[in-house]
Amino acid sequence: MKNTEAIEASKEMKVSSPPTGFQVIAREFMKDKLAMFSLISLIVVIGSIYIWAWQIDQTQLMRISLRDKLAEPGEKFWLGADKGGRDILGQLVVGARNSLTIAISVTLLTGFIGVVIGLVTGYFGGWIDNIFMRIIDFFITIPSLMIIIVFVTIVPKYNILIFILIMSVFLWVGTARVIRSKALSESRRDYINASKTLGTGNFVIIFKEMMPNLSSLLIVEMTLNFAGNVGLETGLSFLGFGLPPSTPSLGTLVSYATDPFIMENAWWNWLPAALLILLLMLAINYVGQAIRRSADARQRLG
Amino acid sequence: MWKTIIRRILVMIPQLFVLSLLIFIMAKFMPGDPFTGLITPETDPARVEELRIKAGFYDPWYVQYVNWIGNAFQGDFGRSYTFNVPVADLIGERALNTLWLSLLSVFLLYLIAIPLGVIAGRFHDSLLDKTIVLYSFIVFAIPTFVLGLINLFFFGYELGWFPTSGTVDIKYESGTAGFIWSKFYHILLPAITYALLATTGIIQYLRSEIIDSKSLDYVRTAKSKGIPINKVYSRHILRNSLLPIAAFLGFTITGLLTGSIFIETIFGYHGMGQLFIHAINGRDYSVITALVMLFGFLTLLGSLLSDIIMSIVDPRIRID
Numbered sequence: 001m002k003n004t005e006a007i008e009a010s011k012e013m014k015v016s017s018p019p020t021g022f023q024v025i026a027r028e029f030m031k032d033k034l035a036m037f038s039l040i041s042l043i044v045v046i047g048s049i050y051i052w053a054w055q056i057d058q059t060q061l062m063r064i065s066l067r068d069k070l071a072e073p074g075e076k077f078w079l080g081a082d083k084g085g086r087d088i089l090g091q092l093v094v095g096a097r098n099s100l101t102i103a104i105s106v107t108l109l110t111g112f113i114g115v116v117i118g119l120v121t122g123y124f125g126g127w128i129d130n131i132f133m134r135i136i137d138f139f140i141t142i143p144s145l146m147i148i149i150v151f152v153t154i155v156p157k158y159n160i161l162i163f164i165l166i167m168s169v170f171l172w173v174g175t176a177r178v179i180r181s182k183a184l185s186e187s188r189r190d191y192i193n194a195s196k197t198l199g200t201g202n203f204v205i206i207f208k209e210m211m212p213n214l215s216s217l218l219i220v221e222m223t224l225n226f227a228g229n230v231g232l233e234t235g236l237s238f239l240g241f242g243l244p245p246s247t248p249s250l251g252t253l254v255s256y257a258t259d260p261f262i263m264e265n266a267w268w269n270w271l272p273a274a275l276l277i278l279l280l281m282l283a284i285n286y287v288g289q290a291i292r293r294s295a296d297a298r299q300r301l302g
Numbered sequence: 303m304w305k306t307i308i309r310r311i312l313v314m315i316p317q318l319f320v321l322s323l324l325i326f327i328m329a330k331f332m333p334g335d336p337f338t339g340l341i342t343p344e345t346d347p348a349r350v351e352e353l354r355i356k357a358g359f360y361d362p363w364y365v366q367y368v369n370w371i372g373n374a375f376q377g378d379f380g381r382s383y384t385f386n387v388p389v390a391d392l393i394g395e396r397a398l399n400t401l402w403l404s405l406l407s408v409f410l411l412y413l414i415a416i417p418l419g420v421i422a423g424r425f426h427d428s429l430l431d432k433t434i435v436l437y438s439f440i441v442f443a444i445p446t447f448v449l450g451l452i453n454l455f456f457f458g459y460e461l462g463w464f465p466t467s468g469t470v471d472i473k474y475e476s477g478t479a480g481f482i483w484s485k486f487y488h489i490l491l492p493a494i495t496y497a498l499l500a501t502t503g504i505i506q507y508l509r510s511e512i513i514d515s516k517s518l519d520y521v522r523t524a525k526s527k528g529i530p531i532n533k534v535y536s537r538h539i540l541r542n543s544l545l546p547i548a549a550f551l552g553f554t555i556t557g558l559l560t561g562s563i564f565i566e567t568i569f570g571y572h573g574m575g576q577l578f579i580h581a582i583n584g585r586d587y588s589v590i591t592a593l594v595m596l597f598g599f600l601t602l603l604g605s606l607l608s609d610i611i612m613s614i615v616d617p618r619i620r621i622d
Contacts, residue, residue: 138317146593
């Protein structure tokens with residue numbers, strides 16, 4: 001009788017466990033109002049860009065009408081028109097959608113490659129680690145921006161997918177290095193050794209037991225990479241080595257400013273895109289910083 | 303310490319080798335050959351063929367690679383096909399412009415970043431500190447080309463304070479005071495733009511270093527000896543925190559090279575970054591390969607410099 005009571009009681013008693021990853025992040029965002037604001041506006045802006053861009057007919061948008069050449073912002077075009085009389089607002093929305101899609105794909109792809117390589121090299125160490133560290137060192141010391149530009153110009157049948165692949169080839173290195181160094185110290189922990197003695201397979205240990213412990217680091221890394229990739233894609237498109245000219249991108253819109261006449265007399269052509277890039281970068285980075293703080297117990301605000 | 307430096311240089315050699323191999327393979331994929339620029343409609347195809355055989359166009363790839371790298375070591379990168387001058391001459395002229403721009407940028411960078419970092423660290427958690435941290439966050443997030451364009455638009459076009467493109471006013475004769483001033487004036491806005499963008503690293507490093515050293519014993523000793531607080535900061539703390547900043551110099555060079563592609567394109571400055579974009583657009587492959595190789599070499603040199611300075615400043619990281 002007494003025994004069952006005790007069991008009942010222990011069932012009722014809530015064991016307080018340390019807050020898990022997402023709870024900690026949520027708490028940090030509740031505390032930092034600016035980060036919360038950035039996160040919400042990012043979700044709203046990105047969501048509406050995707051929905052809006054989906055409604056826009058791209059061939060209609062890119063049709064040239066010389067009567068509207070460099071039309072000022074007004075009734076017909078809210079943000080005016082470019083040299084070919086094409087609506088800037090429509091190009092801005094579609095361009096933002098394209099830039100974001102590329103940045104997201106590159107982030108996911110490099111994140112995946114970086115995590116797999118980082119975890120495997122960090123866990124096994126030894127010669128595997130040595131080989132990959134040499135490769136990573138090499139990638140870090142080459143002028144990757146220039147080599148990306150060269151690749152973009154010499155690849156035949158260039159399209160968006162190839163652009164994403166070229167960028168990813170040079171960008172997985174940072175993630176791999178960060179994950180590797182954390183995995184290296186994690187692999188010497190007791191719980192890993194215990195699991196090894198129990199005969200758990202290496203890959204089960206790496207991906208089911210070790211990876212969850214690196215998840216917060218991974219989220220931070222991916223968020224900051226996302227911001228970096230938005231910057232890099234728009235930068236490359238600005239220089240003319242990103243998306244093909246017929247596909248609008250935020251960078252191409254900003255590159256209208258390289259024509260001094262447009263820069264001086266038609267600010268509506270390039271300034272909105274430049275400001276949108278600026279705001280996106282600030283918001284994503286700020287969210288990234290907040291997540292980074294929450295991943296480090298000493299820096300937490302919440 | 304010499305052992306560390308020599309080891310570090312030895313590590314650099316295979317990296318350079320792999321980089322040159324990568325560039326060589328890239329160059330092989332580029333259309334055209336070293337004679338594309340020399341061919342005119344009157345050139346006899348048989349003569350071109352003869353030149354190609356003579357220059358080893360049909361040799362096995364490893365022979366070509368050895369010849370190419372051998373020539374590169376002697377400063378012979380072939381001829382530019384759009385400018386029709388030797389690549390080395392072309393780059394030499396542009397490199398000087400980029401060098402001036404970089405020197406001023408680095409100078410301004412330290413001029414802005416060090417005081418801000420010191421102030422933020424010293425008055426930690428004050429409003430001033432928070433403003434500086436916010437500033438360093440904002441410049442960290444802004445892409446180079448966006449800030450470059452906005453600066454050019456406001457200060458160059460709207461306010462008219464700075465020239466909007468070029469390296470020097472053509473009305474001045476080389477060597478006069480007006481010439482030097484005009485050159486400086488053209489460099490100023492791009493250099494400020496670059497310096498602003500690069501401040502984040504130095505500010506954050508100095509700030510956290512100073513905050514950490516506040517509670518260290520040597521600072522407490524200095525304070526308890528009755529040394530004026532200003533002197534403790536300027537003599538004791540700053541001197542200790544400043545040395546590692548020197549190690550940033552290597553990374554700064556790397557950043558400058560990548561940044562120069564954007565900054566020089568935006569400000570119409572005739573440096574190596576702009577030359578690279580022109581060469582890509584004109585499909586001037588001998589210039590492209592030479593520039594990528596040069597930038598790669600300088601990037602490696604930058605990280606070598608950082609490591610050497612670090613190993614001098616902080617003996618703990620020396621490899622043994």
